[in-house]
Amino acid sequence: MDNEQWPSSEAGSSSALLSSFESSEFTSPKRCISQPTMHALHDMRLSETLCDASIVFPDERHEMRVHRVILSSCSEYFRILFTTALPSDKHTVSIPGIERSAMVEVIQYAYLRQCDLNERNVYEVYAAADFLIIRSLTSYCARFLVDRLRPDNCVKIMLFGRQRLAELVYESAKLFILKHFMKLISSHADALLQLPVDDVCLLLADEQLNVRDESTVWEFAVRWIDRDPANRAQHVLRLMKTVRLGLLNTEYFLENVKENPYVLAAEDTKSLIIESLTFLYDLEMISTKGIKEMKTPAIGLPRLPHEVIFTVGGWSEGLPQSIIETYDTRADRWVRIRNEDPHGPRAYYGAAFIGTQLYCIGGYDGVEHFHTCRRFDMVHKVWHEIAPMHFRRCYVSVVALDGLLYAMGGFDGNTRHNTVERYNPHTNQWTLVATMNSMRSDADACVLEGLIYITGGFDGHECLATVESYDPRTNQWSLLPQMLSRRSGVSCAALDGSVYVVGGFNGLTRLDTCERYDPIVRQWTACPSMYHRRSNFGLETIDGMLFAIGGYDGVSATAYVECYSPKSEEWYEATDLGRLRSAFRAVTVSDLPNVRDYLHANKENLLNELYQNRRAVLTGERIDEEVEEEDQEQQQEDEEPEAGSDTASSSEDVD
Numbered sequence: 001m002d003n004e005q006w007p008s009s010e011a012g013s014s015s016a017l018l019s020s021f022e023s024s025e026f027t028s029p030k031r032c033i034s035q036p037t038m039h040a041l042h043d044m045r046l047s048e049t050l051c052d053a054s055i056v057f058p059d060e061r062h063e064m065r066v067h068r069v070i071l072s073s074c075s076e077y078f079r080i081l082f083t084t085a086l087p088s089d090k091h092t093v094s095i096p097g098i099e100r101s102a103m104v105e106v107i108q109y110a111y112l113r114q115c116d117l118n119e120r121n122v123y124e125v126y127a128a129a130d131f132l133i134i135r136s137l138t139s140y141c142a143r144f145l146v147d148r149l150r151p152d153n154c155v156k157i158m159l160f161g162r163q164r165l166a167e168l169v170y171e172s173a174k175l176f177i178l179k180h181f182m183k184l185i186s187s188h189a190d191a192l193l194q195l196p197v198d199d200v201c202l203l204l205a206d207e208q209l210n211v212r213d214e215s216t217v218w219e220f221a222v223r224w225i226d227r228d229p230a231n232r233a234q235h236v237l238r239l240m241k242t243v244r245l246g247l248l249n250t251e252y253f254l255e256n257v258k259e260n261p262y263v264l265a266a267e268d269t270k271s272l273i274i275e276s277l278t279f280l281y282d283l284e285m286i287s288t289k290g291i292k293e294m295k296t297p298a299i300g301l302p303r304l305p306h307e308v309i310f311t312v313g314g315w316s317e318g319l320p321q322s323i324i325e326t327y328d329t330r331a332d333r334w335v336r337i338r339n340e341d342p343h344g345p346r347a348y349y350g351a352a353f354i355g356t357q358l359y360c361i362g363g364y365d366g367v368e369h370f371h372t373c374r375r376f377d378m379v380h381k382v383w384h385e386i387a388p389m390h391f392r393r394c395y396v397s398v399v400a401l402d403g404l405l406y407a408m409g410g411f412d413g414n415t416r417h418n419t420v421e422r423y424n425p426h427t428n429q430w431t432l433v434a435t436m437n438s439m440r441s442d443a444d445a446c447v448l449e450g451l452i453y454i455t456g457g458f459d460g461h462e463c464l465a466t467v468e469s470y471d472p473r474t475n476q477w478s479l480l481p482q483m484l485s486r487r488s489g490v491s492c493a494a495l496d497g498s499v500y501v502v503g504g505f506n507g508l509t510r511l512d513t514c515e516r517y518d519p520i521v522r523q524w525t526a527c528p529s530m531y532h533r534r535s536n537f538g539l540e541t542i543d544g545m546l547f548a549i550g551g552y553d554g555v556s557a558t559a560y561v562e563c564y565s566p567k568s569e570e571w572y573e574a575t576d577l578g579r580l581r582s583a584f585r586a587v588t589v590s591d592l593p594n595v596r597d598y599l600h601a602n603k604e605n606l607l608n609e610l611y612q613n614r615r616a617v618l619t620g621e622r623i624d625e626e627v628e629e630e631d632q633e634q635q636q637e638d639e640e641p642e643a644g645s646d647t648a649s650s651s652e653d654v655d
Contacts, residue, residue, distance in 0.1 A: 038111060038112050038113065039112070041067070041070060041111055042108070042111040042112055044067070045065065045066060045067060045070075045107075045111060048065040050067065051065035051066055051067055052067060052068050052091060053065070053066050053067070053068045053071075053082065053091035053092070053093070054066070054091065054092045054093070055092075055093055055094070055095065055103060055107075056092060056093070056094050057094070057100050057103075058094055058096075062100070063092070064103065064104075064107060066107060068082045068091060070110055070111060071107070071110050073110075074109075074110050074134055074136065074137075075110065075132045075133055075134045076132075076133035077131070077132040077133045077134075078132065081093060095131075095132075097131070098124075098127075098128045098131065098132075099124055099128075101121060101124070102121065102124040102125050102127070102128040103128060105117070105121065105125045105128075106125065106128050106129060106132060106134065106137065109129075109134070109137050109140070110134070113136075115137075115140075117140075117141065117144050119148060119153070122141050122144055122145060123160060125137070125141055126138055126141035126142070126145075126160075126164060126166070127164065129141060130164055138166070139168075142161075142166055142168050142169045143168075145157050145160075145161075145169050145173075146168065146169060146172045146173075149172065149173060149176045151180055151183055151184050151187065151188040152188055154173050154176045154177050154180070154184070155173075155177065155191035155192060155195070156191065157169060157173040158170055158173035158174050158177060161173055174203070175208065177192075177203060178203065178206055178208045178209050178210055179208075179210050179306050179591075180210070181203075181209055181210050181211060181216075182210065182211065182212075182216065185216070185220050185223075189220075189223070192220075192224075193223060193224055193227050194227075195224075197232070197235045197238065197239075200221075200224055200239070201235075201238050201239065201241075201242050204217055204220070204221065204239065204242035204243065205241070205242035206303075207301075207303050207304045208303065208304050208306070209303055210303075210305075210306050211303070212543045212544075213247075214243055214244045214245070214247040214248050215248060215249075215252055215256070217242065217243045217244075218240075218243045218245075218248070218256065218257060219256075221236075221239040221240075221242070221243065222260065222262070224239070225239070225262055229262075233262050233265065233266075234266075236260075236262040236263060236266050236269060237266060237268050237269050237272065240257070240263070240269060240272055241272065243257075244298075244299055244300065244301065244302070244303065245257065245272070245276040245279075245280075245299045246276060246279045246280065246283070246296075246297060246299035246300030246301075247299075247300060247302065248276075248280070250280045250281070250283075250284060253276060253277070253280060254277075257273075257276075258273055258277070275297075275299070276299055279297060279299060279300060283300070302328075302330035302331045303330050304330065304595065304596070304599065305328060305329050305330045305542075305543075305595070305599070306590055306591065306595075307329070307542050307543075307588050307589065307590045308326050308327065308328065308329075308588070308589050308592065308595060308598045308599070309326060309327035309329070309538075309540050309542060309547060309549070309586050309587070309588050309589075310324065310325075310326050310351075310353075310358055310378075310586070310587045310588075310589055310598075311324070311325050311326070311327075311538055311549060311550070311577070311581070311584050311585070311586050311587075312324050312341075312351065312358070312360055312376070312584060312585070313341075313345050313346050313347055313349065313360070313363075313583075313584050314347050314550070314557075314581040314582055314583045314584030315347040315348075315536075315557065315581065315582050315583040315584075316557055316579055316580050316581045316582070317580070319345070319366065320345035320346060320347045320364070320365045320366050320583075321345050321347070321579075321581065321584075322340040322341050322344065322345040322346075323336070323340065323578075323579060323581070324336070324337040324338075324339065324340060325337065325577060325578055325579075326598040326599075327542075327547070327549075327561075328598075328599040328600045329542050329543055330599075331599065331600040332574060332575045333575055333600040334575060334576075334577055334578050335598060335599065335600055335601075336578055337598065339376070339381040339382075339383075341360075341374055341376070341383045342383060343374060343383065343385070344365060345365055346360060346363035346364065346365050346370060346374075347363060347364055347365070347366075347394075347583035347584065348362075348363050348364045348394040348395050348396075348536075348583050349361055349362050349363030349364075349370070349394070349396065349398075349584075349585065350362060350363075350393075350396040350397055350398025350407055350410075350585060351398055351585035351587050352398050352399055352400035352405055352587060353378075353400060353587050353589050354400050354403055354405070354425060356377065356378050356379045356592060356593075357375050357376070357377060357378070357425070358375070358376040358378055358587060358589065359373065359374070359375050359376075359386070359398070359400075359405055359423075360373065360374045360375075360376070360585075361373045361389070361393070361396060361398045361405065361407050361423075362389065362392070362393035362394055362396040362398075362407065362410060363394050363396075364394035364395075369392040369393070369394045369411065369412050369413040370392060370393070370394065371388045371389045371390070371391060371392040371393065372385065372388050373385070373386045373387070373388060373389065373423075374386070378589065378592055378594075378598075379592070379593060379594055381597075386423070386425075386428055387423070387428045387429055387430055388430075389407055389421050389423075389430050390419075390421055390430055390432060391410070391412055391417055391419060391421070392410075392412035392413065393407060393409070393410030393411070393412065393417065394410055394411055394412075394441075395409075395410050395411045395441035395442040395443075395457075395458075396408065396409060396410035396441075397409055397410070397440070397443050397444055397445040397454055397457075398445070398585075399445045399446060399447050399452055400447070401447050401450070401452060401472060402450075402472070403425070404422050404423060404424055404425075404472075405422065405423040405425075406420060406421070406422050406423075406433075406445075406452060406470070407420065407421045407422075407423070407430075408420045408436065408440070408443070408445055408452075408454055409436065409439065409440035409441055409443055409454070409457060410440075410441050411441035411442075416439040416440065416441045416458070416459055416460045417439060417440075417441070418435045418436040418437070418438060418439040418440065419432060419435050419436075420432070420433050420434065420435060420436060420470070421433070433470075433472075433475055434470070434475045434476055434477055435477070436454065436468060436470075436477050437466075437468055437477055437479055438457075438459055438464065438466055438468070439459045439460065440454065440456075440457030440458070440459065440464065441457055441458050441459075442456075442457050442458045442488045442489050442490075442536070443455060443456050443457025443458075443464070443488070443490065444456065444457075444490050444491045444492045444501075444539070445492065446492050446493050446494045446499060447494060448494035448497070448498075448499055448519065449497075449519070450471075450472075450473075451469045451470065451471055451519075452469060452470040452472070453467065453468075453469050453480075453492065453494070453499050453517075454467070454468055454469075454470070455467045455483060455487065455490060455492045455499070455501050456483065456486070456487035456488055456490040456492075456501065456504060457487075457488055457490070458488040462486070462507065463486040463487060463488040463504075463505060463506055463507045464486060464487070464488065465482040465483045465484075465485060465486045465487065466479065466482055466483075467479075467480040467481070467482060467483060467517070468480055480517070480522065481517075481522055481523065481524060482524075483501055483515060483517075483524055484513075484515050484524050484526060485504075485506055485511065485513060485515070486506045486507060487501060487503070487504030487505070487506060487511065488504055488505045488506075488507075488535070489503075489504045489505045489510075489535030489536040489552070490502070490503060490504030490505075490535070491503060491504070491537055491538065491539030491548070492539065493539050493540060493541050493546055494541070495541045495544070495546060495566065496544070496566055497518075497519075497520075498516045498517060498518055498519075499516070499517040499519070500514060500515075500516050500517075500527070500539075500546055500564075501514070501515050501516075501517070502514045502530065502539055502546065502548055502564075503530065503533070503534045503535055503537060503539075503548065503551065504535050505535040509533070509554065510533040510534060510535050510552065510553055510554040511533060511534075511535070512529045512530040512531070512532060512533040512534070513526070513529050513530075514526070514527040514528065514529060514530065514564070515527055527564070527569065528564070528569055528570060528571060529571075530548055530562055530564075530571055531560070531562055531571055531573070532548075532551075532553060532558065532560045532562065533553050533554060534548065534550070534551030534552060534553055534558060534560070534582075535551055535552050535554075535582075536551055536552050536582045536583045537549055537550050537551025537552070537582060538550055538551070538584055538585055538586025539586060540586040540587065540588045541588060542588050544565070544566070544567075545563045545564060545565050545566075546563060546564040546566075547561060547562075547563045547574065547586070548561065548562050548563070548564070549561050549577065549586050550577050550580070550581045550582055550584065551582045552582040552583075556580065557580040557581055557582040558580055558582070559576040559577040559578070559579060559580045559581065560576055560577075561573075561574040561575060561576055561577060562574060
């Protein structure tokens with residue numbers, strides 16, 4: 001078997017599909033007899049001992065001696081051939097259409113349940129196995145292809161899967177294309193541009209097409225026509241119908257769609273142009289026209305995201321919380337999830353996800369500093385207890401790397417830690433690894449290029465500007481250049497090869513500043529500041545942007561959400577949380593098989609919600625404002641201090 005491995009993230013879009021094909025037809029080959037026995041039979045074939053049949057190749061003076069019973073045991077074709085189709089005294093067969101190199105691998109698989117697949121021969125071996133009805137080998141080849149999906153081969157694999165009626169291969173490759181569409185059209189567009197119109201429309205119309213802006217879809221459609229205008233311009237209406245035209249900017253629609261030469265030349269596009277313009281104008285005027293009931297048409301429905309931001313618990317209204325909210329980035333809406341932890345609320349915890357499991361590590365509930373850890377199964381929507389850590393840790397920093405969790409630093413009610421623990425989900429055990437150079441609580445960590453970066457925090461005396469990185473291969477921490485500002489209650493995230501550090505508390509005030517670390521030049525650079533000061537907030541990346549969520553502004557918890565685009569170097573407002581909250585973690589989860597359960601369900605009423613939100617802005621209303629007014633006298637108490645905190649200058653005294 002070819003041992004070359006490809007990054008799991010590139011094939012990750014197929015994880016849900018793989019789990020749905022757990023029938024005998026799509027499981028990895030299982031050895032039913034001992035390996036020594038299998039190798040002994042293979043050696044007997046090579047020495048032609050007790051062989052009773054031959055496979056010949058018409059164009060070659062070569063035959064392959066085999067044992068009928070071995071081939072018949074795994075191939076329905078050979079079983080029928082050797083038991084009914086051939087005279088009992090004639091067991092020399094020729095199989096047209098199968099190359100000798102492919103037959104070598106088929107026979108090796110029949111004897112050893114393994115073969116030497118590579119990206120050149122796997123297609124021929126699959127075709128041979130399909131013809132010979134060796135289902136376990138077709139499954140073997142299918143998984144080989146799915147595991148090696150990349151931008152440069154995904155279109156070829158999708159077309160092959162459709163040609164061979166291989167559902168797993170076809171659907172996995174298609175989903176890979178949908179998920180990585182932006183990367184494909186920027187660097188591997190040629191294969192997509194050669195597809196026939198039916199395939200192009202199928203992909204562009206799919207609700208799972210992963211695009212942040214519908215203009216991307218339209219521009220690709222125009223590129224596809226440009227390849228062969230004489231034959232492809234006739235399909236412009238079909239292509240227009242795949243674009244969610246109602247999600248386009250009105251000015252863009254007028255200049256780039258309505259006035260497009262292909263559109264102007266096609267009479268049948270006029271009705272769609274009128275429908276789209278009517279909707280876009282109504283959308284622009286919705287807050288002033290008094291429209292209260294307007295269903296969202298198909299051209300205005302957002303697509304499904306491949307990633308969802310989870311936020312769990314935190315601190316609000318003077319109490320720890322159990323609330324779960326998820327963010328649907330396509331609908332720009334927060335969704336309340338009712339599957340709260342029955343074990344109770346927690347704040348100041350660390351969080352990360354592995355597969356379909358969301359882990360909440362350590363934390364604080366206003367009374368107890370936890371060493372306990374909880375796991376939320378996002379598919380079955382149930383909570384489980386996992387093994388406790390060696391130390392109690394709130395204000396703990398947690399990341400997932402290579403299928404393991406790392407819990408760093410934190411506060412146990414008396415002591416700040418520099419210790420680090422690693423959790424293995426397979427053994428349900430925590431193991432101590434190398435300690436950090438500094439004691440840190442209220443820091444934050446992220447993963448970049450296989451290294452863990454931990455930034456800022458509080459050591460019991462001062463807010464920190466220090467940064468260090470951990471290499472799991474050497475089990476060593478290394479000090480890095482200090483940040484431009486001291487930051488406790490900070491949040492950090494990795495994006496586009498850099499580490500971004502945002503907000504926090506410098507010992508005097510909450511920060512709205514942001515800075516970026518480039519590991520190549522080992523230098524920190526200031527970035528544009530947020531609109532809102534905040535500490536102890538959620539920070540995650542999705543769609544190539546940073547999302548800063550909620551937090552504490554020095555007076556009260558907030559619900560504000562804003563996102564930063566490195567390309568434009570600007571912050572943008574996004575929809576607020578459903579509740580004022582701080583002291584929680586945000587986690588971006590990808591490739592959930594049941595992602596719809598965590599998305600905005602009533603998309604047809606998005607316009608009605610938009611109207612209500614704009615009306616609220618115009619009248620000065622705001623989510624949770626009544627609650628906020630009731631708690632004006634207790635604003636400073638809304639965020640609970642560390643039990644036994646020995647400082648009044650740390651961000652820890654607010655959350």
